[in-house]
Amino acid sequence: xxxxxxxxxxxxxxxxxxxxxxxxxxxxxxxxxxxxxxxxxxxxxxxxxxxxxxxxxxxxxxxxxxxxxxxxxxxxxxxxxxxxxxxxxxxxxxxxxxxxxxxxxxxxxxxxxxxxxxxxxxxxxxxxxxxxxxxxxxxxxxxxxxxxxxxxxxxxxxxxxxxxxxxxxxxxxxxxxxxxxxxxxxxxxxxxxxxxxxxxxxxxxxxxxxxxxxxxxxxxxxxxxxxxxxxxxxxxxxxxxxxxxxxxxxxxxxxxxxxxxxxxxxxxxxxxxxxxxxxxxxxxxxxxxxxxxxxxxxxxxxxxxxxxxxxxxxxxxxxxxxxxxxxxxxxxxxxxxxxxxxxxxxxxxxxxxxxxxxxxxxxxxxxxxxxxxxxxxxxxxxxxxxxxxxxxxxxxxxxxxxxxxxxxxxxxxxxxxxxxxxxxxxxxxxxxxxxxxxxxxxxxxxxxxxxxxxxxxxxxxxxxxxxxxxxxxxxxxxxxxxxxxxxxxxxxxxxxxxx
Numbered sequence: 001x002x003x004x005x006x007x008x009x010x011x012x013x014x015x016x017x018x019x020x021x022x023x024x025x026x027x028x029x030x031x032x033x034x035x036x037x038x039x040x041x042x043x044x045x046x047x048x049x050x051x052x053x054x055x056x057x058x059x060x061x062x063x064x065x066x067x068x069x070x071x072x073x074x075x076x077x078x079x080x081x082x083x084x085x086x087x088x089x090x091x092x093x094x095x096x097x098x099x100x101x102x103x104x105x106x107x108x109x110x111x112x113x114x115x116x117x118x119x120x121x122x123x124x125x126x127x128x129x130x131x132x133x134x135x136x137x138x139x140x141x142x143x144x145x146x147x148x149x150x151x152x153x154x155x156x157x158x159x160x161x162x163x164x165x166x167x168x169x170x171x172x173x174x175x176x177x178x179x180x181x182x183x184x185x186x187x188x189x190x191x192x193x194x195x196x197x198x199x200x201x202x203x204x205x206x207x208x209x210x211x212x213x214x215x216x217x218x219x220x221x222x223x224x225x226x227x228x229x230x231x232x233x234x235x236x237x238x239x240x241x242x243x244x245x246x247x248x249x250x251x252x253x254x255x256x257x258x259x260x261x262x263x264x265x266x267x268x269x270x271x272x273x274x275x276x277x278x279x280x281x282x283x284x285x286x287x288x289x290x291x292x293x294x295x296x297x298x299x300x301x302x303x304x305x306x307x308x309x310x311x312x313x314x315x316x317x318x319x320x321x322x323x324x325x326x327x328x329x330x331x332x333x334x335x336x337x338x339x340x341x342x343x344x345x346x347x348x349x350x351x352x353x354x355x356x357x358x359x360x361x362x363x364x365x366x367x368x369x370x371x372x373x374x375x376x377x378x379x380x381x382x383x384x385x386x387x388x389x390x391x392x393x394x395x396x397x398x399x400x401x402x403x404x405x406x407x408x409x410x411x412x413x414x415x416x417x418x419x420x421x422x423x424x425x426x427x428x429x430x431x432x433x434x435x436x437x438x439x440x441x442x443x444x445x446x447x448x449x450x451x452x453x454x455x456x457x458x459x460x461x462x463x464x465x466x467x468x469x470x471x472x473x474x475x476x477x478x479x480x481x482x483x484x485x486x487x488x489x490x491x492x493x494x495x496x497x498x499x
Contacts (some may be wrong), residue, residue: 001046004066005039005158007032008073008080009053012488014348014379017165020484023439023446027055027163030217033154033170034099035072038120040152043128048158053080055163063091072099075355075376085111096127100187104356105373106139115139119173119188121146145189148173149196153206161212166252168217169203171195171234175222177256178359179280180293181321184221186357192225197237204241208248218253223277224265225256231265239272252276256296259314260305266312270425276315278346279306284338285331288324292360306342306421313425315418315474318344322398323352325388332397336404343418345411345478346485349401350378351394354385379488402489408453411482412460419468419475440476447479453486 010028012018017029032052039048049065051058063069069088073081081101088095089111097109098116106115114136116123123140130136148170156167172194175184207216224230242249251274259266259277281302282294289298306316320335339347353374354361364370369386387394404410447457457479464475485491 001043002065002067003039003042003046003048003070004062004068005032005035005048005050005070005072006058006084007035007050007052007054008071008077008084010074010077011079011377013076013377014485014488016488017481017484019487020480021165023442023480023483024165024435025438026165028052029164030166030168030219031159031161031164032072033168033219034120035070036154036156036158037151037170038070038072038098038116038124039155039158041120041124048155050155050158052160053084055160058084058087060087060091063088063093066093068096069093070096070098072097073101074099075101075104075374077101078376081109085109098123100183103141103187104183113138115141117141118143119146119148121148121151145174145191145193148193149199151195151199153199153202156206156210156212161210166215166217167207167212168219169200169207170219171200171223171230172220172225174225176225177222177296178293179282180291180359180363181352181354183355183358186355188221192222194226194229194234197234200234201237201241204238204245204249208245213248214250216249216251218251221254223253223255224259227262227265231262231268235265235268235272239268242273247273249273250275252278254278257281257300257302257305258296260308263312266309266314270313274314275425276317277309278317278319279309281306281318281338281342281344282321283324283327283331284334285324285327287326288331291324291326303338303342306344310343310418310421311423313423315422316342316344317346318342318348320347320349320401321352322349322401323383323387323389323394327389327394329389329393329397332400335401339401339405340410340414341417343414343421345415345418346481347405348378349398349405351381351383351398352387353383403491406482406485406489406491408456408482408486411485412453412456415460415475415478415482416463418478419464419471422471422474424468424471424474436473439480443476443480443483447483451483453482 010016051062071084094113096114096116097112098120102115103117116127118141122142122144126140127136172192174189174192176190176192178185178190255277257279309316322331354364355374364385371386372384374384375382448454460475464472
C-alpha cells in the first residue's frame with residue numbers, strides 16, 4: 001500500500017503563531033502528532049508520505065501516488081478539509097478520516113470512504129483487518145478508551161523537521177476534571193491513562209537521534225492529571241535522560257492551576273528542563289467558576305498561584321473566557337486587571353462556546369439557546385449560543401479586554417511584570433544559536449524600527465539589560481509574540497479588525 005497522510009491548513013489564529021514564526025524562519029509551530037502516530041501503527045512494509053499543508057503544498061502528484069489518503073483535523077481546519085476532500089474525490093482516491101473533527105461530525109462528510117474514530121489504538125486494527133480481508137466498513141468507532149502503554153513511537157522521520165518551531169510528544173490522555181465547556185473528557189475520558197517512562201524515553205531518543213535540538217511540547221491536556229505517577233516515576237526518568245544527554249531539549253506543556261500547591265513537583269519539572277506551562281484560568285469570577293464546574297480553580301487566590309509557579313521557574317500562559325451566564329459587565333475590567341497583574345504575557349481570551357458532546361452543549365440545547373456549531377477559532381468573535389448578557393455589550397466588553405491587554409504599552413508593562421515574577425533557572429547549557437541571533441536582528445529591524453510600538457520595544461530591552469539581564473532571551477521572544485498577537489487582533493494600527 002501507498003499511504004498519503006494529509007494534515008489540512010490551519011487558518012491564521014492566536015495559536016498559529018504565524019506572524020512570530022517568520023522571525024525564526026519556521027513554517028508551523030508544531031507537527032501533526034496524531035497523524036504520525038497513526039502512521040507508526042500501519043504495516044511497516046507500506047510506503048508512507050506526509051503532507052502537512054501548513055509547511056508545504058499539497059500537489060496533485062502526491063494524491064495520484066497514493067492508494068489511500070489518510071486525513072486528520074480539528075474544527076478550525078474545516079475549510080481546508082472540504083477542499084482536500086473535494087480534490088481527492090475528483091482524482092478518485094479513497095479517503096480514510098479520523099481525529100477530533102470527524103469523531104464529532106463524521107455524518108457531515110458523505111464523500112469520505114472510511115472513518116477511524118475515537119482512539120486509533122482500538123479502531124485502526126479493526127479497519128486494517130477488514131481491509132486485508134477485502135471487506136472494509138465505512139465506520140469504526142468505540143466507547144472504550146485505549147491502553148496507550150503499547151502506542152508506538154510516532155514516525156518523526158516523516159516530518160520536515162526544520163520547518164517546525166517545536167517537536168511534540170504525548171505522555172497521557174484524559175483529564176480528572178470535568179469542566180462543563182471542555183470536550184476533552186467527552187473525547188478521552190476522566191481516567192488519566194499514561195504511557196510508560198520507557199515509551200517516553202524511546203520517543204526522546206528518536207527525536208535526539210534525528211538531530212532535533214530545542215523545544216518539545218508535551219501535548220497532554222493536563223500533564224499532572226496523574227500527579228503521583230508524574231512526580232514519583234516519569235519525571236525522575238526524564239531528568240536522568242536529560243542530564244545524560246546534556247539537556248538537548250526544553251519542555252513546555254499544559255497543567256491545572258493546582259501545580260502551584262506542590263513545590264517539589266514544580267522544582268522537579270524545572271530540573272528536568274520544563275520552562276513554561278499553559279493553564280486554564282478562565283475567569284476571576286468565583287460564581288462563573290462554580291457554574292462551569294472548574295473545581296480546581298475555586299476557593300484559591302489565582303493570582304498568588306500564578307506567581308508561585310512563575311517564581312518556581314515556569315513561565316505561565318493562560319486561557320481566559322467571557323460569556324458565562326453569571327458574568328456581569330464588571331467582568332471585563334476584572335479580567336484586564338488580573339491579566340495585567342499576573343504577568344501572563346500570552347493570555348488567550350475567548351468568548352465562551354459550547355463544543356458538541358459537552359455538558360454545556362447539552363444544557364444549552366435543552367434551553368433552546370444553541371445557534372450554530374463552534375468554529376474552534378478563539379479570535380473570530382463567534383459564539384454558538386445566545387448568551388444571558390446582551391450580545392453587543394458582551395462583544396464590546398471582549399474587544400475592550402483585547403485592546404487593554406494587547407495594545408503596545410499595557411503589553412510591554414505586563415511583559416516587565418513577568419520578568420519580575422519569573423525566577424529563571426539555569427540548570428542547563430545556554431547557548432545562543434545562530435537562529436536565535438537572526439531572530440534577534442529581525443526583531444530589531446521589524447519591531448525596533450519599522451513598528452509603531454518601537455519606543456516601548458527599546459524601553460523594554462534597556463530595562464531588561466539593566467534589571468534582568470539573564471532574561472533577555474525571554475524578553476525578545478515575547479516581543480515577537482506580541483507582534484503576532486497584535487497582528488492577529490488587528491492592533492498594530494490601534495484599531496480592532498476582525499474577519
